[in-house]
Amino acid sequence: MQEIVYHTNYQNEDTYWWFTARNIIISKIIKKIIPSLSEQSRILDIGCGTGGFASYISKDYNISCLDTSETALDYCRKRGLSNLYNSTIDSLPPEVEKFDAAIMLDVLEHIEDDRTALNDVHSILKEGAYYVMTVPAYSWMWSKHDEIHMHYRRYTKAEVLNRIENSGFKVKYSSYFNSFLFLPAFLKRKIDKITGKEEKHKDPVDKVSPGMNKLFHKIFALESKLLPSISLPFGLSIIVIAQKSGK
16 A cells, blocks of 8 residues: 555544444454454454554454554554564464464455465465455445555455355355445545546545544444344445355
8 A cells, every 4th residue: 555544544543434433343243253253362464554453353352463564563563562474474474373363354455466365364274264354345436545545456245255265265244334325425436536526536534524524433333233134235345254164
């Protein structure tokens, strides 16, 4: 990612609606779908960025963080996180034990060869371990935001499930999410393209007023009342939880 994204994320991860509501939703889904994970469970947050989610769940699990950016890992240290790896998945030190779970939140779209990356994730997990991932949805929702964040692609749920299953995982749960705000986000992107505002967009995070930030958080976080009891049919993002099985 561009360097500015790390600085902006660190400043916003504890307060900005998208981060705060997403943390609530994903942590709840993990606890419901994978109740076997405990404080002793070794979890690797791959592409951890500045450590916002890792910090959020660190009280519940034994969390390690991996990122290729030393800037990102410096921010993780500021959050009090340890067990940090400045590495790619396939370059982890050989003495590192396999993990009980791996998390990749909005990371796979940054990797050109996503199939190889999924195979690498499979190789660092114990048999029966879990993989939790999120990605942005729909190539037709592509915008300047994707370019700023250096994405290679967006996915449909069918596409990402196919890649995960072909890498030796058995899908336990999948759903679109960030669905309640889908229509306003879609309309905003269409209007920005028509007016030319999108081309002027340079900020990694769209600025909103404190009041709108609070409102968006409440709307987005409402999805935690439904997930994972159901699977939503559309949304701005996709979440998948899968379990390692023999290839």
